[in-house]
Amino acid sequence: MRYHRIPDETVRRLPIYLRGATYLSRQGVRSISSQKLAALIRINAWQIRKDFSYFGDFGTPGVGYDIATLIKHVKKILKLEAVHKTALVGVGNLGSALLAYTGFGVYGFQIAAAFDADKRKIGKKKSGVLIEDAAELHSLKERKIKLGIIAVPEDSAQDVADELVGAGVNGILNFAPRYIVVSKKVKVITIDIAMDLARLPYYVPAGEPNQQR
Amino acid sequence: MRYHRIPDETVRRLPIYLRGATYLSRQGVRSISSQKLAALIRINAWQIRKDFSYFGDFGTPGVGYDIATLIKHVKKILKLEAVHKTALVGVGNLGSALLAYTGFGVYGFQIAAAFDADKRKIGKKKSGVLIEDAAELHSLKERKIKLGIIAVPEDSAQDVADELVGAGVNGILNFAPRYIVVSKKVKVITIDIAMDLARLPYYVPAGEPNQQR
DNA sequence: CTATGTGAATTTATTCACAGCA
DNA sequence: TGCTGTGAATAAATTCACATAG
Numbered sequence: 001m002r003y004h005r006i007p008d009e010t011v012r013r014l015p016i017y018l019r020g021a022t023y024l025s026r027q028g029v030r031s032i033s034s035q036k037l038a039a040l041i042r043i044n045a046w047q048i049r050k051d052f053s054y055f056g057d058f059g060t061p062g063v064g065y066d067i068a069t070l071i072k073h074v075k076k077i078l079k080l081e082a083v084h085k086t087a088l089v090g091v092g093n094l095g096s097a098l099l100a101y102t103g104f105g106v107y108g109f110q111i112a113a114a115f116d117a118d119k120r121k122i123g124k125k126k127s128g129v130l131i132e133d134a135a136e137l138h139s140l141k142e143r144k145i146k147l148g149i150i151a152v153p154e155d156s157a158q159d160v161a162d163e164l165v166g167a168g169v170n171g172i173l174n175f176a177p178r179y180i181v182v183s184k185k186v187k188v189i190t191i192d193i194a195m196d197l198a199r200l201p202y203y204v205p206a207g208e209p210n211q212q213r
Numbered sequence: 214m215r216y217h218r219i220p221d222e223t224v225r226r227l228p229i230y231l232r233g234a235t236y237l238s239r240q241g242v243r244s245i246s247s248q249k250l251a252a253l254i255r256i257n258a259w260q261i262r263k264d265f266s267y268f269g270d271f272g273t274p275g276v277g278y279d280i281a282t283l284i285k286h287v288k289k290i291l292k293l294e295a296v297h298k299t300a301l302v303g304v305g306n307l308g309s310a311l312l313a314y315t316g317f318g319v320y321g322f323q324i325a326a327a328f329d330a331d332k333r334k335i336g337k338k339k340s341g342v343l344i345e346d347a348a349e350l351h352s353l354k355e356r357k358i359k360l361g362i363i364a365v366p367e368d369s370a371q372d373v374a375d376e377l378v379g380a381g382v383n384g385i386l387n388f389a390p391r392y393i394v395v396s397k398k399v400k401v402i403t404i405d406i407a408m409d410l411a412r413l414p415y416y417v418p419a420g421e422p423n424q425q426r
Numbered sequence: 427c428t429a430t431g432t433g434a435a436t437t438t439a440t441t442c443a444c445a446g447c448a
Numbered sequence: 449t450g451c452t453g454t455g456a457a458t459a460a461a462t463t464c465a466c467a468t469a470g
Contacts (some may be wrong), residue, residue, distance in 0.1 A: 009439060015411040019390065033451060034442045042392060045246055045451095046441060051452055061452040079231065079414040086410075093313045097306035103390045103407040147413060149217055171417040173410050177316045179255060187416040194316040197299075197386050198228040200360060201292040203400040204384040222461060246429060258429095259463060266431055274430045274469045 006077065010051045010057070014108065017051070020108050025067050025102055033064035084198055085112035085145045087122045087169070089160050090152035091131050093173055098151060099127040112145055117156075134160075140167035150174045162187070219290065228320065229254055231287045232328070235319050238280050246277035258298045265313050288321070298325035298358045300382070302373050303365035304334055307388055311364060312340040325358055325414075347373075353380035363387045374401070 003040045019043040023197055024032060034052075038045040051060065055073045075081050086104075088095055088111050099111060116122060116133040125132050132139075137160075140148075148164040150157050150172060159175035164172060165182050174180050174190040233254040235244060236422050237245060249267075253257040265272065270288045272278045288294050299317075301308055301324050329335060330347040337344050345352075350373075353361075361377040363370050363385060370389035376394050377385060385402040395401055 007439065011412065011415055015405075018411065019405070019408060035451080037233055041393070044441080045253075046443095047439095049452065050440080050454080057453060059452050062450045063448075064451070077415065077416075078411060079409060084414060093306070093310035097310045099408070100306045101406065103405065104410065107407055107409065107411040109410055124321040145406075146417070147410075150409075171413040173413060180251070187413060191313070191404070191406065191409055192228075192232070192316065193314065193404065194320050194322065195228040195232065196402055197317065197322055197360075198231065198293060198320040199224060199298060200290055200384040200386060200400060200402055202224055202227075202290065204359070205290075220461065248429075257463080260461095262430065263432080263462080270431065272430050275428045276470075277429070 004054060006054045010054060011078075012045075013051060013067065014074050014078055016043065016065060017048075019106060021067050021070045025071065025151060027126065031060075031064045031124070034059075036064070040157075058201065060105070069136045078107075078110045082108065084109050084147055085143070086110065086149060087113040087115065087137075087140055087145045087164070088129075088149045088151060089115045089137070089164070091116040091126060092120075092151065092153075095149075095151040096126055098131055106163060109147075111149075111181040113140070113143065117152075137163045138167050140164070140169060147171045148173070150176055150180070152176065154175070154178050216325065219246070221269045226260075226264055226288050227291055229256065230261075231284065231291070231293075232319060233278050234283045238284065238336065242280060244277045244279045245275075249277070266285075276350055291320075291323045296321050296323050297360055298323055298356070299360040299362060300324075300350075300353055300358045300377070301342075301362045301364060302328045302347060302350070302377070303363065304329040304331075304339060305364065305366075306345065307365040309339055311362060322360075324362075326353070330365075332372040350376045351380050353377070353382060358382065360384045361386070363389055363393070365389065368389050373404060398399075 020037060032047040033111040034048045037048055052065065055077060058073065071175050086109050088098055091114050103113065111129055114126065114129045114131050115137055116131050116167060121131045122133050145170055148169040151161050152160050154176045157178050158176065158180060161172060161180045161182055167187055170186050172180065172186060172188045174188055176191045177194065179190065180188050233250060247258040249365045249407050250261055255352065268290060271282050271286065299322050301311055302329050310326060317324065324342055327339065327342045327344050328347040328350055329344050334344045335346045341405065359382055361382040365373050367389045370387065370391050371393060374385060374393045374395055378399055383399050385393065385399060385401045387401055390405045393401050
């Protein structure tokens with residue numbers, strides 16, 4: 001199945017593989033079998049093998065997968081090889097948490113700019129990032145920042161999205177519990193924390209296998 | 214298809230329906246067709262009808278779905294009819310953001326307790342919630358709190374999970390970028406913010422339809 | 427005439443089982 | 449012998465098309 005489009009569900013799992021592989025790599029592990037990886041990340045071994053088969057065979061029968069190669073492949077497919085400069089809009093509680101979050105590095109993201117509308121915050125630094133005036137969002141164009149994170153209140157999310165798109169951003173991670181209307185050229189992923197929590201009681205406490213996704 | 218198990222993918226969409234229906238309800242809308250709802254929440258009309266058909270027919274041909282009934286049904290299936298008291302562990306940047314977050318109410322969640330290990334924070338209030346000593350997590354048992362949110366650093370996430378489970382919690386929303394090992398009786402949903410962001414470059418800027426999930 | 431509800435068709439994803447390589 | 453890679457089988461989800469109800 002070497003030359004094939006990669007199923008969406010596989011793409012959804014790729015970051016999980018990347019996280020696991022990065023973890024192993026830091027532990028000094030050089031290679032791992034689908035069986036062992038399965039135990040670590042809670043994805044079936046055959047699913048892992050099938051997924052990996054989409055990006056050419058690089059596993060060694062009898063041994064397993066080389067972790068460095070795995071990381072390289074996944075990063076390539078996800079277009080994470082270059083560092084992605086990202087702009088954060090809204091430095092409230094959530095925005096501050098995102099600025100302080102150290103987990104972005106694994107995937108090559110770097111919050112290169114932060115914006116807020118609150119005059120009292122503008123000019124100050126948080127987690128080493130200067131907070132700029134939200135009215136200056138258009139400057140992203142010159143700075144070649146193509147990704148944006150929306151961490152503003154629900155009511156201003158659409159306006160911010162419009163400005164981001166106007167400034168040339170083509171991918172948005174939206175934390176406002178709202179659908180954002182943008183051009184088809186722009187990809188928006190919305191994370192509604194409460195919505196994820198809402199699935200929890202359904203699965204609790206019946207005895208379904210514990211899937212953690 | 215009245216008497217049937219509800220597909221996982223449908224369960225995943227139910228909170229979206231609930232959010233949309235709640236929004237419409239607040240706007241004073243009484244009923245809506247699958248067609249109009251589709252435009253609002255970006256899910257195909259036939260998908261909506263199929264999903265709704267799993268919980269008995271309550272739509273009126275020629276008219277649409279009654280919003281109050283829809284909300285009732287979805288809440289019932291997701292077991293969101295009663296208020297769910299939830300305990301937050303870790304009142305750092307992210308934890309504070311969660312405490313301040315107003316979106317939980319829609320789904321009936323109430324952060325009824327907050328814990329932190331930092332002595333300087335204990336005893337203080339944030340967003341109206343008293344911060345308690347993390348060593349007192351066992352008190353959740355008497356307080357009948359069955360859901361927990363982990364917003365602590367990666368390294369202590371597993372320990373906190375163990376204590377939560379020990380205190381009788383059976384559902385955990387985990388924000389630490391780590392798999393949490395718990396008994397099969399406990400459901401864990403992990404949200405790794407960076408992982409969601411990691412899917413963004415893959416979908417950008419090619420012209421795929423903009424799905425926002 | 428409009429909009430639901432659902433069998434049937436189709437597409438997509440998962441799981442299996444095993445041939446073949448190191 | 450151990451583990452990969454993948455066709456084939458199975459399962460699940462989506463999409464269609466239309467009979468039917470208000």
